[in-house]
Amino acid sequence: MSTDTHASVPKGDNPSTPRALLGGVLMGLANLVPGISGGTMILAVGLYDRFIGAIADVSRLRLSVPAIVFLATVGVGLVIALVGGSGIAVALVNEHRWVMYSLFIGLTLGGVPELLRLCRPVSTVTGVCVVLGIACMAILAWGLSGTQLPQTLPVLVVVGAAAASSMILPGVSGSYVLLILGMYDLVIGSLSASALREDLAGSLRIVGPIVVGAVLGIALLSNVLRWLLARWSGPSHGVLLGLLLGSVLGLWPFQEPVHPDLAVKRTRKATQMVLAEVPFDDIRAKHGDDLDDARLTALGAQWASRTPGELKVLGDELRFFEPRFGQIGGALGLLVVGFFATRALGRRPAGAAADPAPGSASGE
Numbered sequence: 001m002s003t004d005t006h007a008s009v010p011k012g013d014n015p016s017t018p019r020a021l022l023g024g025v026l027m028g029l030a031n032l033v034p035g036i037s038g039g040t041m042i043l044a045v046g047l048y049d050r051f052i053g054a055i056a057d058v059s060r061l062r063l064s065v066p067a068i069v070f071l072a073t074v075g076v077g078l079v080i081a082l083v084g085g086s087g088i089a090v091a092l093v094n095e096h097r098w099v100m101y102s103l104f105i106g107l108t109l110g111g112v113p114e115l116l117r118l119c120r121p122v123s124t125v126t127g128v129c130v131v132l133g134i135a136c137m138a139i140l141a142w143g144l145s146g147t148q149l150p151q152t153l154p155v156l157v158v159v160g161a162a163a164a165s166s167m168i169l170p171g172v173s174g175s176y177v178l179l180i181l182g183m184y185d186l187v188i189g190s191l192s193a194s195a196l197r198e199d200l201a202g203s204l205r206i207v208g209p210i211v212v213g214a215v216l217g218i219a220l221l222s223n224v225l226r227w228l229l230a231r232w233s234g235p236s237h238g239v240l241l242g243l244l245l246g247s248v249l250g251l252w253p254f255q256e257p258v259h260p261d262l263a264v265k266r267t268r269k270a271t272q273m274v275l276a277e278v279p280f281d282d283i284r285a286k287h288g289d290d291l292d293d294a295r296l297t298a299l300g301a302q303w304a305s306r307t308p309g310e311l312k313v314l315g316d317e318l319r320f321f322e323p324r325f326g327q328i329g330g331a332l333g334l335l336v337v338g339f340f341a342t343r344a345l346g347r348r349p350a351g352a353a354a355d356p357a358p359g360s361a362s363g364e
Helices: 018-032 038-044 048-059 065-095 097-109 112-119 124-143 153-165 174-180 184-191 193-198 200-231 233-250 265-275 280-287 293-302 308-316 325-346
Strands: 255-257 318-320
Touching (some): 065 097, 124 233, 265 293
16 A cells, blocks of 8 residues: 555646745735635635645655645745735724725635536535535534633643634634634633733643644544545535635625724734733833823723733624725625636646545555
């Protein structure tokens, strides 16, 4: 039985190509936009099967140059996006959310034709799987909100696995999983510099199981997905298509923050400092001279007794608004631009072979 994973990389399509790099960039940008999964973007540009196969190989220590180079290339693109695009992406989401969401709806839907191709021949079972994927995203978006889990060691491990697995599962945001399970404040709060400084042991009791669960979740899910994609390609890609379509349910572009001050990271951080009784001059030195005493006092009074995690959750709350005619036209235009951008990124070079089913090269 061969264990040669080099064959998992199609001939004529080097894993270090710009497509892999740009896929990583889109994956990184997706992680900067609330509610978007990096897995959605890597799926949309047609690299998902290879991505899952490479992670599965590495998790089982079946190392090969193509798999490592491919993951490194995607990783470089991801870091470039996170480091270079975080400022402008966050600003656009805060100030022009409908622009970013319209573009990302288009980028996401641009992956539909490729997934339809992978679902062929389309059968009733595949159609049911598509509906199942959409239903899963609908349940995630609307059915689990408000869930609160106990803070026990096994639960923390499972939560870590679920949140980290969502990084490679299309349509699911890790922070969103924490939010709907009622664990966002606990986990994110334990990672803050102040929490680590004031109660390192207590923070590690939370973060440790989460990290263990994250590693186990990524390793397990990548191998399960690889196995499913290799043996039941049509139905498995049908579920992925459903997840992709369902991922746009929470991306209605015409939304705005319920609490505009908290939606802006700079103001939210300043509010946290006010609640921590940091001198106003020190707050202005770090977050801007426009935060005068009156505004800082008002922020402190309005959000008294709120924790940093609660302020972040409140800052992410959205409400719908009536779009203007120009916004509707602009949103449709951005959707089209995003759709064809993904189609261009996902197009294989001339002469490149189609991606094989994950695991098929290893004889599993």
